[in-house]
Amino acid sequence: MVSKDDFRGGMARFATGVTIVTTLDHQGNLHGMTANSFTSVSLTPPLALVCVDFRTHTHNYIKALGAFGVNILSQEQEEIGGYFARKPQDRMGTPFQHHLSEMGLPVIQGSIAYFGCRVVDAHVHGDHTIYIGSVDEMALGNKANPLLYYESRFTNLGQA
Numbered sequence: 001m002v003s004k005d006d007f008r009g010g011m012a013r014f015a016t017g018v019t020i021v022t023t024l025d026h027q028g029n030l031h032g033m034t035a036n037s038f039t040s041v042s043l044t045p046p047l048a049l050v051c052v053d054f055r056t057h058t059h060n061y062i063k064a065l066g067a068f069g070v071n072i073l074s075q076e077q078e079e080i081g082g083y084f085a086r087k088p089q090d091r092m093g094t095p096f097q098h099h100l101s102e103m104g105l106p107v108i109q110g111s112i113a114y115f116g117c118r119v120v121d122a123h124v125h126g127d128h129t130i131y132i133g134s135v136d137e138m139a140l141g142n143k144a145n146p147l148l149y150y151e152s153r154f155t156n157l158g159q160a
């Protein structure tokens with residue numbers, strides 16, 4: 001069987017963009033986590049998915065709310081990517097601003113694109129749940145170079 005470390009090392013060769021998956025906690029406050037498992041599933045109807053580890057707070061908040069936002073980060077937002085990759089108790093300051101969308105989901109200011117998703121299906125596999133969302137709203141920010149993740153590090157098109 002392929003070990004967890006070998007699999008992680010192989011997947012690190014797959015360059016991705018970086019998103020912040022946003023939702024609301026049980027008090028109705030913004031909660032987010034950095035995620036690169038985001039992908040589109042279908043164009044008609046518009047569906048997207050994100051794979052969320054059972055051990056994250058985000059996992060249960062999405063389960064309870066039935067909705068999540070996906071904010072695609074620009075290369076200027078690396079600090080935000082690092083912030084939301086840490087556990088909540090290790091997050092210092094607030095390196096972002098946000099507003100709520102029509103669906104009531106947090107939109108990170110400066111993101112190059114935002115998608116608001118209503119959970120229509122969830123599949124548990126291994127230690128993650130695949131949340132499939134109907135993309136019910138979206139917004140485009142200013143066009144800017146994306147933040148990338150490759151070989152376990154943030155990078156960008158200029159450095160690549």
Ligand SMILES: Cc1cc2nc3c(=O)[nH]c(=O)nc-3n(C[C@H](O)[C@H](O)[C@H](O)COP(=O)(O)O)c2cc1C
Pocket residue numbers: 018032033034035036037038051052053055056057058059084085086087088149
């Ligand atoms: C670039 C990057 C991508 C990540 N992608 C995911 C992901 O797709 N799914 C996931 O469950 N965790 C992912 N993580 C880890 C979470 O961001 C991390 O566990 C976070 O602390 C979870 O926060 P929470 O427990 O407050 O929800 C990623 C981390 C990084 C740095």
